[in-house]
Amino acid sequence: MVVFLVLLCLPFIFYLLKPKFRKMLSSGVCTSKVQLHGKVVIVTGANTGIGKETAKDLAQRGARVYLACRDVQKGELVAKEIQATTGNNQVLVRKLDLADTKSIRAFAKDFLAEEKHLHILINNAGVMMCPYSKTADGFEMHIGVNHLGHFLLTYLLLEKLKESTPSRIVNVSSLAHHLGRIHFHNLQGEKFYSAGLAYCHSKLANILFTQELARRLKGSGVTTYSVHPGTVDSNLTRHSSFMKWMWQLFFLFIKTPKQGAQTSLYCALTEGLESLSGSHFSDCHLAWVSSQGRNETIARRLWDVSCDLLGLPLDW
Numbered sequence: 001m002v003v004f005l006v007l008l009c010l011p012f013i014f015y016l017l018k019p020k021f022r023k024m025l026s027s028g029v030c031t032s033k034v035q036l037h038g039k040v041v042i043v044t045g046a047n048t049g050i051g052k053e054t055a056k057d058l059a060q061r062g063a064r065v066y067l068a069c070r071d072v073q074k075g076e077l078v079a080k081e082i083q084a085t086t087g088n089n090q091v092l093v094r095k096l097d098l099a100d101t102k103s104i105r106a107f108a109k110d111f112l113a114e115e116k117h118l119h120i121l122i123n124n125a126g127v128m129m130c131p132y133s134k135t136a137d138g139f140e141m142h143i144g145v146n147h148l149g150h151f152l153l154t155y156l157l158l159e160k161l162k163e164s165t166p167s168r169i170v171n172v173s174s175l176a177h178h179l180g181r182i183h184f185h186n187l188q189g190e191k192f193y194s195a196g197l198a199y200c201h202s203k204l205a206n207i208l209f210t211q212e213l214a215r216r217l218k219g220s221g222v223t224t225y226s227v228h229p230g231t232v233d234s235n236l237t238r239h240s241s242f243m244k245w246m247w248q249l250f251f252l253f254i255k256t257p258k259q260g261a262q263t264s265l266y267c268a269l270t271e272g273l274e275s276l277s278g279s280h281f282s283d284c285h286l287a288w289v290s291s292q293g294r295n296e297t298i299a300r301r302l303w304d305v306s307c308d309l310l311g312l313p314l315d316w
Contacts, residue, residue: 028283030265036063040117040164041268042157044068044096044150045125047075050172050229052082053261054122058268059088064115068096068107068125098125098149100136101310108156117164118157120268123150124172126202129195139309140189146202151209151306155316158222165221166274169213170267173206173226173280178290180204182298184305204292207280208299209306214278215296216316223277225267228287229260 041058045051046067059065059082069075075093082091094110097103111118126146135144154169161167180200185191189198210226217224231254266284267273280289292298307314 028262028266028285030057030262030269030284032266032269032271034061034269034271036061036119039063039119040066040115041120041122042066042068042111042118043122043124044098044153045070047071047078047093049257050260050264051122051124052078053258054124054264054268055091056082056085057261057265058120059083059091060086061269062088063120064090065092066111067091067093069093070095070097070099070125096125096153097136098145098153099141101149101152102136104149104152105156108153111157112160115160118160119164119167120170121154121157121161121168122170122172122264122268123154123206124170124264125150126172128199130198131195132189132193134188138188140187140193140198142195142198142202143187143189143205146199147205147209148306148310150206152310152312154213155310155312158316161222162220167222168268169210169222169224170264171206171210171224171226172264173210173228174200174203175228175282176200177204177207177228177293180290181292182208182302184301187305204290205302207289207293208295208302210280211278211293211296212299212303217277223274225273225277226280227263227267228280228282229263230255230283 036058041063043051043055043058043065046055047069055065055067065082067075067079072093072095079091079093083089094107095103096107127141130141133141135141137144139148150171161169176199179197180203182201182204207226210224213224263281263284267281276286280287280293304314307316
């Protein structure tokens, strides 16, 4: 009987303790006081979750913030919310579907025609554990959206970033990269496919891209960082009922979107990080990268393969 009563009370106890656990988990907080008046920022996937909280913080600092969203209607609602909260009316919504290279090119073309500068690019959007599917260009959805889409977007905006130095690129990766492998013979998942592993592979690709990009940008005034935001309460699990169940089971250890945004903000804003370009961060501290994620040979080959798939020059 006592055991039954304890089990019955556990959900209530967990509920009461939830704020304390979340506070404990949010040890990494961006404490930068940097203001961004006159600066221009792009945040992909900014209509929800981590992206929304990242955009809100940057708008609060006075930046002109572009919410690059697939769902423009939702984006407009978020933009109005951020404007009302921050008092910054320079929060703009633009269509960007990372699963379609035509949409990416259209977004970049319009942005370059509209803006003279770009100081911060946060490649935040992503998909997780999708059933096997392909982008408009025939890429497997995880590698297509999480890696190739942001790879192309960065290429198209890089000259503007170079003209606006010092500038930064932040790529949102994941601790899941430790389980990732780059199978060049099965990059599109057509020979064998696991939704969970496909996500891990794409997050490893984010880290390899960041490191190779940093090597190529050395001395340019543009620096780049990858981040693990933590396990965050967001709609990223919408494709997996199993992951939704796991999120609910371990809800005590799930960060809020605001907490999840802190490391992206840290890498975008903190002064003195230039010498750490190419590094990986978690909880606003340097984080360990898997041996695969430190493999320069794989990083260079992935760069070349990505350029070939997207029709880009190898030496950008």
